[in-house]
Amino acid sequence: MDQYLNKYADKVPEPTLQRLPWYLSTIKLMKEKGEAYVSSTQISKQVNIEASQVAKDLSYVNVAGRTRVGYDIDALIHVLEKFLGFIELHKAFLFGVGSLGGALLHDSGLSHFGLKIVGAFDVRAELVGTQINGIPIYHIDDFEKVMADNRVNIGILTVPINHAQEMTDKMVAGGIKAVWNFTPFRIVVPEDIVVQNTSLYAHLAVMFNRLNFIQ
């Protein structure tokens, strides 16, 4: 814990952090349509979440609304983007340039949400030394050396499942503080390491199952 500690951060529940981007995109649309002010009631109607919940979620964000008028829309957009970390660029390394890993390297859109992939790692000789979308691909054996030249906290995990844990251990040993896990494998990390699981396959499973009703 040092001077970078955000004293409010520990109070923000994960569901709130997941709903705030919905509000942000809705507010951006309202701005496009010419609105200058927005109330939690208006947001509530758009995103179909109770107004009291919207107001509570927004209370974590340091922005003041005016009675009967609501929030200044430009100020709210700026404060939300800042709060969510979308303005500051966070550097990341990607581990495993397979099909999904390569696809993520192609997605420049992540930089609009604060994530900049600055390097990727793999073991295959035909990939090492090449670039995808301007992002250099290194051999995993050079991880420590590359890490020494870059202050990178985030590692994106897109290796095959049989390497998921081993690669996670290597990332953490090398100084990675947050693992964005795209594999369907449940990785184990020390307590102070942040993990976010994005399982495309789990979402597919739910979708396929629910589709059985209506086909």
Place this chain on the structure above:
Amino acid sequence: MDQYLNKYADKVPEPTLQRLPWYLSTIKLMKEKGEAYVSSTQISKQVNIEASQVAKDLSYVNVAGRTRVGYDIDALIHVLEKFLGFIELHKAFLFGVGSLGGALLHDSGLSHFGLKIVGAFDVRAELVGTQINGIPIYHIDDFEKVMADNRVNIGILTVPINHAQEMTDKMVAGGIKAVWNFTPFRIVVPEDIVVQNTSLYAHLAVMFNRLNFIQ
């Protein structure tokens, strides 16, 4: 509701469907290591979820274990893959060939989990008529015509947020039954349409927020 109705499907809770792919990947690894049988206790230890929960989740899947021995590992892998819908190929269209949409078209790995993107739609003249990864890109105006030639239930939504709802309405009107929503916009659909939200940006927001503690 017709003869394709899976009479057990409505009983499978979404968290179970999200955990089953974890068990599947763990079991596959155990098989690689030479195991022939696996118990829910063993799975439990690997994925760090209580054995009673693992057993309950597996009870939705039609597979019989043997006392003291556990499940035949090949049979369990096959039954799980089938149950999760990863064996049968489900066709999908993708809507919006921007940065993320284009990236998903590059990800051939989705086909190992039962999803085959057979076409994509956009409005930009420079894209229409081209292919990415062998997948043809059509003009959105041709959606009905292309849909008539393909039996496609799943639509992947990767348009900018200001087109998310309008495009969803168009997809549903054209016969799409399930929307895999990658936009940070909360779309509204009729009751009988399946929606899965995969918000990469929400996961980023959580990760950035949690990182504030340990930087």
